[in-house]
Amino acid sequence: MATHPQAGVSRRALIGGVALGGVGLLLGLGPLRSQIAKLSGGQMPAFVPNAYVRLATDGTVTVVIGPSEMGQGIYTTLAAALADELDADWKQVTVEAASLDSRFGSYFFGGLQLTAASSSVLVFGEVMRSAGAAARSMLVQAAAQQWRLDPSALRTERGTVLGPDGRRASYGELAEAAARLPVPKPDGVKLKDPAEFKLMGRPIAKMENDRIVRGQLLYGIDFDHPGLLTAVVARAPVAGARLASFDAAEARKMAGVRGIYEIPAGIAVVADHYWLARQARDALTLRWDIPEAARLSSVRMTEHYRGLADRPGHVATRKGAPEAMLQGAGRALKADYQVPYLAHAPMEPLNCTIFEQDGGCDVWVGTQYQSKDGEVVSETLGLPLDKVRLHTLHMGGAFGRRGSPTEDVVLEAAQIAKAARGLRRPIKVMWAREEDIRGGFYRPMALSRIEAALGKDGLPSAWRHRIVSKSPMAKMPWSDLLIHNDVDETSVAGAGDLPYAIPRQLVELHSPTEGPTVQWMRSVGNSATCFAVESCIDELAHMAGQDPIDYRRRLLGKAEPRLLNVLNIVAERSAWGEGLGKGRGRGVALQSFWGTAVAQVAEVTVVDGRVRVDRVTAAVDCGRVLNPNIAAGQIEGGIIFGLSSALYGEITFDDQGQPIQSNFDSYPMVRMDACPRIDVHLVDSGEKPGGIGEVAVPHVGPAVCNAIFAAVGRRVRALPITTGGFSA
Amino acid sequence: MRTLIVNGTSHSFEAPEGMPLLWVLRDILKLRGTKFGCGIAQCGACTVHLDGQATRSCVLPVEAVEDARITTIEGLSPDGDHALQRAWIEHQVPQCGYCQSGQLMAAAALLKENPEPSDADIDASMTNICRCGTYPRIRAAIKSAGAQMKQG
Numbered sequence: 001m002a003t004h005p006q007a008g009v010s011r012r013a014l015i016g017g018v019a020l021g022g023v024g025l026l027l028g029l030g031p032l033r034s035q036i037a038k039l040s041g042g043q044m045p046a047f048v049p050n051a052y053v054r055l056a057t058d059g060t061v062t063v064v065i066g067p068s069e070m071g072q073g074i075y076t077t078l079a080a081a082l083a084d085e086l087d088a089d090w091k092q093v094t095v096e097a098a099s100l101d102s103r104f105g106s107y108f109f110g111g112l113q114l115t116a117a118s119s120s121v122l123v124f125g126e127v128m129r130s131a132g133a134a135a136r137s138m139l140v141q142a143a144a145q146q147w148r149l150d151p152s153a154l155r156t157e158r159g160t161v162l163g164p165d166g167r168r169a170s171y172g173e174l175a176e177a178a179a180r181l182p183v184p185k186p187d188g189v190k191l192k193d194p195a196e197f198k199l200m201g202r203p204i205a206k207m208e209n210d211r212i213v214r215g216q217l218l219y220g221i222d223f224d225h226p227g228l229l230t231a232v233v234a235r236a237p238v239a240g241a242r243l244a245s246f247d248a249a250e251a252r253k254m255a256g257v258r259g260i261y262e263i264p265a266g267i268a269v270v271a272d273h274y275w276l277a278r279q280a281r282d283a284l285t286l287r288w289d290i291p292e293a294a295r296l297s298s299v300r301m302t303e304h305y306r307g308l309a310d311r312p313g314h315v316a317t318r319k320g321a322p323e324a325m326l327q328g329a330g331r332a333l334k335a336d337y338q339v340p341y342l343a344h345a346p347m348e349p350l351n352c353t354i355f356e357q358d359g360g361c362d363v364w365v366g367t368q369y370q371s372k373d374g375e376v377v378s379e380t381l382g383l384p385l386d387k388v389r390l391h392t393l394h395m396g397g398a399f400g401r402r403g404s405p406t407e408d409v410v411l412e413a414a415q416i417a418k419a420a421r422g423l424r425r426p427i428k429v430m431w432a433r434e435e436d437i438r439g440g441f442y443r444p445m446a447l448s449r450i451e452a453a454l455g456k457d458g459l460p461s462a463w464r465h466r467i468v469s470k471s472p473m474a475k476m477p478w479s480d481l482l483i484h485n486d487v488d489e490t491s492v493a494g495a496g497d498l499p500y501a502i503p504r505q506l507v508e509l510h511s512p513t514e515g516p517t518v519q520w521m522r523s524v525g526n527s528a529t530c531f532a533v534e535s536c537i538d539e540l541a542h543m544a545g546q547d548p549i550d551y552r553r554r555l556l557g558k559a560e561p562r563l564l565n566v567l568n569i570v571a572e573r574s575a576w577g578e579g580l581g582k583g584r585g586r587g588v589a590l591q592s593f594w595g596t597a598v599a600q601v602a603e604v605t606v607v608d609g610r611v612r613v614d615r616v617t618a619a620v621d622c623g624r625v626l627n628p629n630i631a632a633g634q635i636e637g638g639i640i641f642g643l644s645s646a647l648y649g650e651i652t653f654d655d656q657g658q659p660i661q662s663n664f665d666s667y668p669m670v671r672m673d674a675c676p677r678i679d680v681h682l683v684d685s686g687e688k689p690g691g692i693g694e695v696a697v698p699h700v701g702p703a704v705c706n707a708i709f710a711a712v713g714r715r716v717r718a719l720p721i722t723t724g725g726f727s728a
Numbered sequence: 729m730r731t732l733i734v735n736g737t738s739h740s741f742e743a744p745e746g747m748p749l750l751w752v753l754r755d756i757l758k759l760r761g762t763k764f765g766c767g768i769a770q771c772g773a774c775t776v777h778l779d780g781q782a783t784r785s786c787v788l789p790v791e792a793v794e795d796a797r798i799t800t801i802e803g804l805s806p807d808g809d810h811a812l813q814r815a816w817i818e819h820q821v822p823q824c825g826y827c828q829s830g831q832l833m834a835a836a837a838l839l840k841e842n843p844e845p846s847d848a849d850i851d852a853s854m855t856n857i858c859r860c861g862t863y864p865r866i867r868a869a870i871k872s873a874g875a876q877m878k879q880g
Binding site for chain 1: 744747748751754755756758760761762763764765766767768770771773800801802804808813816817820821822823824825826827828829832850851852854855856857858859860861862863864865866867
C-alpha cells in the first residue's frame with residue numbers, strides 16, 4: 001500500500017494553498033490583516049506573502065504549519081524547509097499551528113486537516129519550500145528596487161539581503177516594501193539545489209527542546225484560562241453498556257462542584273479543579289445495564305476469529321491459483337499468527353478545553369484531526385463552522401489516538417459544554433489513565449492464517465494469507481478511498497503487497513464488526529501483518545534449511561533494490577552470521593511502507609524462558625532525509641514502541657466484556673532497563689520522501705520472535721511473547 | 729491554611745486533606761512543569777525532589793509534605809543551565825517531551841548521589857516511562873552530564 005493518491009499534483013496547485021483547486025496567494029488582505037493582528041497579539045506583521053509565512057518588521061519569521069506536532073519533529077522539519085529556502089535567520093523563526101483552515105488540508109486525505117500516515121513531509125515539504133522561496137524572491141526584489149540593481153546581483157544569507165558592494169538590508173527592514181510587490185507565479189520560483197541546503201539535511205535540534213527541559217512547553221493538559229473549570233466523566237465499564245440510574249446527591253454537596261450532567265458517555269462532573277472533580281465523581285452511585293452482546297470476552301472473540309479464518313474472505317490480492325498447489329504440497333506450513341488489541345497510551349492523558357464565547361466557540365486541544373474537531377463542535381453546539389476557533393496545542397504523544405474517526409474526546413467536550421451552558425465558563429475535560437487504557441479505540445486484534453507450500457528450491461511456490469481484523473477505516477469520511485471491494489487496505493498493507501517473488505498468492509480479509517472500538521495506531525495494519533509475514537517467512541526458511549537472510553535475498557531478487565539494500569546493511573552491521581553463545585540468537589524482519597524500506601535485526605538472550613533483547617540494528621531508506629537526527633530519533637522510538645507491544649502489550653476482555661488492563665501496572669511498557677542497544681543506519685537515497693514516524697514500529701516484534709527461535713528453537717506465534725510462556 | 733516551600737519560595741493556600749502534591753503544584757500553585765501520567769506512581773512523570781530525594785508526587789498527600797523542601801523542574805536551575813538540561817539539549821533527547829520533566833528530576837537525584845553511574849545504576853534509578861522511546865539518548869545524556877559535573 002505505497003501509492004499516495006494524487007501524488008502527481010503539481011506545485012502549481014500547491015503553492016497557493018494546499019486544497020485541491022488551490023486558492024491563490026493572499027492579496028487584498030483587509031479583513032485578514034486584522035485577524036492576523038489579533039493572532040500576533042496586536043503586532044502587525046508587515047509581510048504576508050502566503051498562508052505559510054509572515055515576516056514582521058523586527059525580523060521575526062512566523063511559519064504557519066498544518067500538521068500537528070506530537071514529538072515527531074514536524075514543526076522543526078517543515079519550518080526548516082521554509083526557512084532554508086527563505087534564507088532566514090533560524091534564530092528568528094517561530095512556529096504557529098494553523099487554525100481550522102482548508103488551505104492546510106492534506107491532499108493525502110482529500111483535503112482534510114489530519115496528521116497521519118507519516119505523510120506530512122511528502123504533502124507539505126515542497127509547499128513549504130515554495131512558500132519560503134517566493135518570500136525570498138520578493139525580499140530580493142524589494143532590495144533590488146531600492147538599490148536600483150538587478151536582482152541577480154544580490155544574494156541572501158541569514159535574514160539579510162546582500163548587495164555586491166557590501167550593502168545590506170535585513171528582512172525586517174525590507175518587509176514593508178516586499179509587501180507591496182506582486183507575489184510571483186508558482187512556476188517563477190526556483191527551489192534550492194540540495195548542495196545549497198543550509199538547514200535541510202542537517203541535524204537541527206527540535207525547536208521545543210529548550211522549553212521542554214525547563215518544564216515550560218505547555219501541552220493541552222496544561223492549558224489555563226481565567227475562570228477555568230475541570231470536568232471528569234464517569235464512564236461505562238463496558239462499551240455498549242447503558243446507564244440505568246445514577247445518584248448524584250452526595251456528589252453535588254462536595255466542595256467545588258459546579259454542576260453534574262448526563263451526557264452520552266456517562267455522567268460529567270464539573271468542578272473547580274481536577275482533584276475536586278475526581279473526588280465528587282467517586283461519590284456518584286451509578287448503575288449500568290450491560291446487554292448480552294456487550295459481554296464479549298477475548299476467549300469468545302478468538303474463537304470467532306478462528307472460525308472466520310476457516311472460511312474464504314474478501315479477496316485483497318490474487319496472483320495465479322495457489323489453492324491447487326497448497327493441497328498437494330510436500331513441504332508445507334499452516335500456521336495461525338495472532339496479535340491482541342493494543343491501547344495507544346500516550347504519556348499525556350486525553351483532554352480538551354472548550355469555551356463558548358464571543359458568538360462562537362474556542363477549543364484548545366492536542367489533536368491530529370482538526371477537520372473532524374471543527375465538525376463535531378459545530379454540529380453539537382449548533383454553530384456555523386467559521387465560528388469554531390480551534391487551537392492546536394502540543395501533545396504528550398498521540399500515536400494515532402488523538403485523531404480518532406469520531407474525534408470522541410472533542411465531541412464529548414462539546415457535549416459537556418452544551419450541557420453546562422448555564423455555567424458560562426471554560427471547561428477542561430480530563431481523562432484519567434484508566435479511562436484511556438479501558439476506553440476503546442484500540443489497535444485491532446488480528447488473526448493471520450498463512451498456508452504456504454515450498455518448491456524444490458525451498459522457496460514458497462504458493463501462499464495463502466487470510467486475515468481477520470476489524471476495520472479501523474469503516475467510519476472515516478473517506479473510507480471509500482481506503483476500502484475497496486470490502487477490503488480495508490490498511491488491514492492488508494504489508495500482506496497484500498509482498499515484496500517477495502512468490503508466484504501464487506491469495507490474500508483475503510474478514511472484517512468482523514463485533515468487539516471494542518478500533519482505530520489506527522502508529523503503523524496501522526502493518527503492525528499486525530509484519531509479525532505474521534516475517535514470522536512465517538522465517539519458519540519457511542528454517543524448514544528449507546536456509547539462512548533467513550539469504551532466503552529473503554532470494555525472494556527479493558532484483559525487483560526490490562531498496563529493500564535488498566537495507567537488508568544487506570543490517571546483515572553486515574549486526575554481524576549476522578557471527579557466532580553467539582548458547583541461548584542467544586539473531587532474527588531479521590523487513591517491510592516497506594509509506595514509501596520507506598526498513599530492515600531490522602534483533603539479538604536476544606534467553607535464559608530459563610526469560611527474554612532479554614540485547615540489541616536492535618535497523619536500516620532505513622526513507623528517500624530524502626530532511627533532518628537526520630529527528631529521523632534517527634523516530635526510528636529509535638518506533639523500535640521501542642514496537643518492543644513494548646511485542647513484549648508486554650495486550651488489552652484483553654473478561655467474560656463480562658470488561659477490559660482487564662487499566663494502568664501501567666497491568667499494561668506495562670518498556671523502561672530503561674529493558675531497552676536494547678539500538679543502532680540506526682539511515683540511507684539517504686534521494687528518492688521522494690517516505691514516511692518516518694511510523695515505519696520502524698512493526699519489525700521488532702517478528703525480529704525478536706525470530707531471534708528467540710534462533711536462540712532456543714521455540715516459535716512464538718502470538719504476541720505479546722509473555723503470553724507464550726516467555727517472560728521479559 | 730497550608731504552607732509549602734517550593735523552589736525556595738513559601739506558598740500559603742487552602743487544599744483538602746488527601747489532595748496529592750501533584751495537583752497542588754499544578755492547579756493551586758500553577759506550576760505546570762510537573763506532569764500527570766498515571767496517578768499511581770507507575771510512570772514517574774510527576775517526579776519532584778522532596779528534601780533532595782526523587783519522589784512521585786501523584787500519590788503524596790499534601791499534608792505529608794508541609795515541612796519539606798520541594799523542588800520541581802522549574803527550580804532545577806535558574807535558567808535551564810543544569811548540566812543535565814544542557815546535556816539533554818546536546819543529545820537531542822526529547823521527542824514529545826511530556827515525560828522529560830520527570831526524567832530530568834529523576835536523573836538529577838541520581839547524579840547528586842552517584843556522579844558516575846554505571847549502566848546498571850542508570851537502569852535501577854531511571855524507571856520513568858517514555859512512550860516515545862528516548863531511553864538511549866537519556867542514558868547518553870546522563871553520562872555526559874555526570875562527566876561534566878565531575879569536571880566542575
